Amino acid sequence: MARPPAAPSAADRAYAYVKGEILARRFTPHDLLSEGQLADAVGASRTPVREALLRLQGEGLVRLLPKRGALVLPVTVDEMADVMETRRLVESFAARKVLTRPPSVDLEPVLDSHLEAMRSAMQSHDVAAYVQADRDFHLAIVAATGNEIITSLYRSLRERQLRMGTVNLLDGTGTHVDPGRMRSTLAEHERIRDALRAGRADAVVKAVAAHLDHAESTLARRP
Secondary structure, rough: OOOOOOOHHHHHHHHHHHHHHHHOOOOOOOOOOOOOHHHHHOOOOOHHHHHHHHHHHHHOOEEOOOOOOOEEOOOOOOOOOHHHHHHHHHHHHHHHHHHHOOOOOHHHHHHEEEEEEEEHHHOOHHHHHHHHHHHHHHHHHOOOOOOOOHHHHOOOOOHHHHHHHHOEEEEEOOOOHHHHHHHHHHHHHHHHHHHHOOHHHHHHHHHHHHHHHHHHHHHHHOO
């Protein structure tokens, strides 16, 4: 009989909690997080909370300040530009490859499932689920190339993509989600899916470029 999975450690719980709050922007850039408050929130002592914050500092999400806590770091303009440039290179390559060589998986139903997850999240106003489904949609295309090195590189962008994806959905004040932005982003993904379904490599690359152009211009205007 299989053993049930081990319960997450206190450090893992603290890590998941703080990371989730940052990605959902309930902890926003420049917020100062107190170890004591975090320990109370997850029902743990300060030692595992400190371990969790050290992990998050290694991922570039926070910076530890001696005797003060942890400062939530913003996504910098340079980091944003680097992520978008990397995405353009990888996603354009992936779009061409999956149409010129047999993909490693049946891509169409996979993309349809991610689009349905985006629609469901939009209807329930679940921003975290929407951004995750958005990211999974793009990852599915990259993974379908069968190139494990490129797929691993793309996976390494996950936390940055999730943070930027949430910011990308905010209104002009940078504090509230814009339903219109969610709808337009979903439509952009549908155009990528439709071009892939039609087998038109140039149209796919164009749709991916237009989607990333829109995201980059929107991010540049966010406070």
